[in-house]
Amino acid sequence: MEAKSKDRLDINSDNNTPDGPSATLPRTLGVISATAVLVGTTIGSGIFRSPASIATRIPNEPLFLIMWVIGGLFTLCGALTYAELSSVLPQTGGVYVYLREGFGRLPAFLFGWSQLTILRASALGAIATVFSEYLIRLLETNSPEGFASALLSVGIDRAGAVHYLAAISIVVIAVLNVVGVNISAALQNTTATAKFIALILLVLASFVIGGRLPAPEALQNLGPAGTTTVTSFGLALISVLWVYDGWADLTFVSGEVKRPERNLPFALIAGTAIVIGVYLLTNLAYLHLLDINQIGHSKLVAADTAFRVVGGTGVTLVSLAVMISAFGTLNGSMLTGSRIFFAMSDDGLFFKKIAAVHPKFKTPHVAISLAAVLAVIFVMVRSFEQLADTFVLGIWPFYAGGVAAVYTLRKKRPDIVRPYKALGYPVTPALFLLAATFLVGNAVIDDVRNLISWMSGRSHVEGAGGTLLVFAVIATGIPAYWIWQATHQRKSAKS
Numbered sequence: 001m002e003a004k005s006k007d008r009l010d011i012n013s014d015n016n017t018p019d020g021p022s023a024t025l026p027r028t029l030g031v032i033s034a035t036a037v038l039v040g041t042t043i044g045s046g047i048f049r050s051p052a053s054i055a056t057r058i059p060n061e062p063l064f065l066i067m068w069v070i071g072g073l074f075t076l077c078g079a080l081t082y083a084e085l086s087s088v089l090p091q092t093g094g095v096y097v098y099l100r101e102g103f104g105r106l107p108a109f110l111f112g113w114s115q116l117t118i119l120r121a122s123a124l125g126a127i128a129t130v131f132s133e134y135l136i137r138l139l140e141t142n143s144p145e146g147f148a149s150a151l152l153s154v155g156i157d158r159a160g161a162v163h164y165l166a167a168i169s170i171v172v173i174a175v176l177n178v179v180g181v182n183i184s185a186a187l188q189n190t191t192a193t194a195k196f197i198a199l200i201l202l203v204l205a206s207f208v209i210g211g212r213l214p215a216p217e218a219l220q221n222l223g224p225a226g227t228t229t230v231t232s233f234g235l236a237l238i239s240v241l242w243v244y245d246g247w248a249d250l251t252f253v254s255g256e257v258k259r260p261e262r263n264l265p266f267a268l269i270a271g272t273a274i275v276i277g278v279y280l281l282t283n284l285a286y287l288h289l290l291d292i293n294q295i296g297h298s299k300l301v302a303a304d305t306a307f308r309v310v311g312g313t314g315v316t317l318v319s320l321a322v323m324i325s326a327f328g329t330l331n332g333s334m335l336t337g338s339r340i341f342f343a344m345s346d347d348g349l350f351f352k353k354i355a356a357v358h359p360k361f362k363t364p365h366v367a368i369s370l371a372a373v374l375a376v377i378f379v380m381v382r383s384f385e386q387l388a389d390t391f392v393l394g395i396w397p398f399y400a401g402g403v404a405a406v407y408t409l410r411k412k413r414p415d416i417v418r419p420y421k422a423l424g425y426p427v428t429p430a431l432f433l434l435a436a437t438f439l440v441g442n443a444v445i446d447d448v449r450n451l452i453s454w455m456s457g458r459s460h461v462e463g464a465g466g467t468l469l470v471f472a473v474i475a476t477g478i479p480a481y482w483i484w485q486a487t488h489q490r491k492s493a494k495s
Helices: 002-009 031-042 051-057 061-088 095-103 105-142 144-154 158-179 181-208 230-244 260-289 292-296 301-310 312-346 365-381 384-412 427-455 466-475 477-494
Strands: none
Touching: 031 181, 031 260, 031 312, 051 061, 051 230, 051 292, 061 230, 061 260, 061 292, 061 384, 061 427, 095 105, 095 312, 095 384, 105 144, 105 158, 105 312, 105 365, 105 384, 105 466, 105 477, 158 312, 158 365, 181 260, 181 301, 181 312, 230 260, 230 384, 230 427, 260 292, 260 301, 301 312, 312 365, 384 427, 384 466, 427 466, 466 477
């Protein structure tokens, strides 16, 4: 067992077909593409939509900005830790591999099970929903009568159109990812560049040109803002971390990155730093033209900010930018997330067919198709808020487990070569674990409080019990693992 573990960890990065789950996926992603995957997957729909819910929970401008800094620092702590793990374990699956090597097969299976049942579908669905919403906003702005007539002709309302267009975008992205990783990487490079330029232009226009026009009518004559509590601060952190999410997705395609011992740490750290800088500048631009109360009432805060600069033309341009951004993020999430199912299957913890590689395109086409089907189902029945909150609450315990693996691996395997060591160890990983504990603990306590209040008839809180349901679904992976292991052992005994 020790020799097997050593073989898995001591990977020759110059070999494009190393031992382990990534052996059948070629290393085609360079450092620029790897960084673009992280930036493009992270900077997506959240920065254009989530500031409203954050400002509602933290209606104080200094605290609002401090929250973005805190979220960025915690994310950077995770990226610095994963930079070490990715240099030691540059295999397809990322967090799945870290959990397996650090704590065993059950935690790794639970991560994959959660991705399969709720997490990846929730992420893809949330991103696709924002793409669809801004596409509809663009159509309504430029051809309101034509768009209304089109909806009537097919017998669906606006809300239904959001779901259907989101589902179609998921299918399109899945096809592009099946055709080839180089195509999806090229799309990622292009959209990452486009969204980066669009945000920088919005920031520059906000400060250089300023607010030439008053805020949209819907953001005028608002009532007084609320107050901030410890609970609301914690819930706001969920929304912030949704916006920052994507930094760990690069590790899922570690097996397809060239020279992983060098390129993975660089891409993780540089990409995360770029994202933090862009987010802080963007929020400063929002606050420059809108007050905190207006941001809290603006679901399309980027469009409303652009409206103050150049009016309706700004709304159109920003809508296009958001669509490009969300489409690129959707592509990045599909590109990286499907590799988790591939790694599980190739590791003997899921159906072998899921690990099938397309004979022509050399991509895990079955895993991609599975992720797409589940995402389409989720996006047809759930709202953006439900999808985003479900993903963050479900994924962060596993992010924390992956970070904690750096401690166990340093203790269990002090002899392995570490091309990069986490900056600030052991404090850096500890800060990330502290953030994860606060995030999950606060959400669970708040959900239990809301559920008790609802069951006692004192008040009705929409979504009460949702957090507990997420963890209940994850827990179903434990008997699923036992059943899978027993079935697998019986089949092995017969053969």
